[in-house]
Amino acid sequence: MQHEIPSTDTSVVHEAQHHPISLYLKVWGYLFLLSTLSYLVDYMHVQGIVRWTLIILFMLLKAGLILSIFMHLAWERLSLIYAILVPPLVLLVLVRIMTIEADYAYWTRAIFMGGGG
Amino acid sequence: MSNAMTDRRDREVLTPSLREIAADWSADQEVFRHTHWGKAMMWIFLLSDTFIFSCFLTGYMTMRASAVLPWPNTAEVFALTIGGQDIPLVLIAIMTFALISSSGTMAMAVNFGYRRDRRKTAALMLLTALFGLTFLSMQAFEWTKLIHEGVRPWSNPMGAPQFGASFFMITGFHGLHVTCGVILLLIIASKVARGHYDRTGDYSSVEIAGLYWHFVDLVWVFIFAFFYLW
Numbered sequence: 001m002q003h004e005i006p007s008t009d010t011s012v013v014h015e016a017q018h019h020p021i022s023l024y025l026k027v028w029g030y031l032f033l034l035s036t037l038s039y040l041v042d043y044m045h046v047q048g049i050v051r052w053t054l055i056i057l058f059m060l061l062k063a064g065l066i067l068s069i070f071m072h073l074a075w076e077r078l079s080l081i082y083a084i085l086v087p088p089l090v091l092l093v094l095v096r097i098m099t100i101e102a103d104y105a106y107w108t109r110a111i112f113m114g115g116g117g
Numbered sequence: 118m119s120n121a122m123t124d125r126r127d128r129e130v131l132t133p134s135l136r137e138i139a140a141d142w143s144a145d146q147e148v149f150r151h152t153h154w155g156k157a158m159m160w161i162f163l164l165s166d167t168f169i170f171s172c173f174l175t176g177y178m179t180m181r182a183s184a185v186l187p188w189p190n191t192a193e194v195f196a197l198t199i200g201g202q203d204i205p206l207v208l209i210a211i212m213t214f215a216l217i218s219s220s221g222t223m224a225m226a227v228n229f230g231y232r233r234d235r236r237k238t239a240a241l242m243l244l245t246a247l248f249g250l251t252f253l254s255m256q257a258f259e260w261t262k263l264i265h266e267g268v269r270p271w272s273n274p275m276g277a278p279q280f281g282a283s284f285f286m287i288t289g290f291h292g293l294h295v296t297c298g299v300i301l302l303l304i305i306a307s308k309v310a311r312g313h314y315d316r317t318g319d320y321s322s323v324e325i326a327g328l329y330w331h332f333v334d335l336v337w338v339f340i341f342a343f344f345y346l347w
Contacts, residue, residue: 018232021225028221035217035341039210042192042346052347059342063335070224070331072324077151078134079141084160091171098175102182109185 027069034058034065153321156328163332166294170336173287174343180279189275191345195259209345212255213337216295219248220334223302223327230323235309238323242306245330249299256292260285287340294333301326 038058041051068074073081141148149157181188192205199207226241263284267274270282305326314320 019228021228024221024224024228027224028217031217031220032214035210035213038342038346039206039213042206055342055346059338062338066220066331066335066338070220070334071328077137077141079138079148080152080157080160082138083148084164087164088167088171091168091175094171094175095178098179099182102179105179105183106185109183113185 023069027065030065031062034062153325155321155325159325159328163328166332166336170287170290170339173283173290174339177283177287177344180283181277184277184279186277188277189273189280191347194263194275195345206345208255208259209341212252212259213341215248215252215255216334216337219245219252220331222248223330227324227327230309230314230320233315233320235312235315238320239306239310242302242309242323242326246299246302246306249295249302249330253292253295253299256288256295260288283344287344291333291336291340294336298326298330298333301329 035058038055041054041058046054073084141151193203195207195209196203196205197207198204222241223245226238226245229237229241268281268284270285272278273281305322308314309320309323314322
């Protein structure tokens with residue numbers, strides 16, 4: 001991620017951004033490629049840990065491209081970037097808690113509800 | 118700003134970016150004063166929306182992990198028969214490409230907006246809305262197909278009953294976002310075409326609408342990975 005070294009004059013407002021159209025076409029191409037690859041993961045019946053790793057990898061790459069280039073996050077001030085990217089990290093706590101909860105619910109159903117419920 | 122107060126040691130230890138953060142957040146209530154207010158507000162809205170979609174996806178994870186019946190195989194559920202052959206997930210793949218293409222045209226619309234190219238900006242935004250409508254009609258087709266096959270929010274013939282609830286909730290809420298996005302794009306595009314932003318001299322609305330649209334695409338990336346491919 002290229003980051004411009006901010007000028008010491010903080011009154012400068014970054015506004016007009018002139019990136020060449022070819023940049024967007026390139027990212028578009030990459031997104032197409034990554035989507036095709038993640039579709040192929042399913043099409044080729046890749047299973048198990050390899051499947052999940054590949055899916056997550058392609059997903060994160062696509063999300064990164066959209067966020068940094070299409071949404072111009074790569075050229076925003078670091079304060080805005082951190083304000084946007086750091087709060088969602090607490091969701092990992094929720095995911096962890098809910099994994100424990102789901103495990104508990106699963107075994108409760110399997111053992112005490114005769115596999116039904 | 119008190120540049121005089123940062124001594125030389127600070128300047129050596131902190132990188133310029135970190136010093137910028139410190140300066141922004143220590144300046145009382147104006148952290149985002151360098152950002153267009155509409156853009157900052159849109160980002161904060163998108164952040165809250167991130168939490169909503171994350172709650173849906175986490176709920177889906179919980180339901181799927183705690184389901185005792187086998188989860189329906191999405192590759193088969195969303196397969197289409199084309200030319201006598203069952204192609205897995207093909208509709209979802211086309212929907213993904215439509216949405217990515219719409220993001221591409223939107224990014225270019227924003228770019229032409231900054232160059233104050235009224236005609237190209239409006240045309241590209243209309244194209245984006247068209248891709249969005251394509252996506253929506255395919256989603257309507259998908260919903261119809263599944264409902265005909267007996268998928269309901271409380272049960273389905275393929276397996277775990279939680280499947281229907283997650284499917285309708287997640288894709289429905291995302292579809293609602295796409296619908297709102299298409300309406301927003303059409304409004305902004307017509308304003309661009311009528312020269313509204315040339316008069317005010319501020320094309321930020323195009324970029325702000327673009328942020329929303331890219332976010333809708335971004336959410337789809339996660340839904341595609343976790344709901345359809347997992």
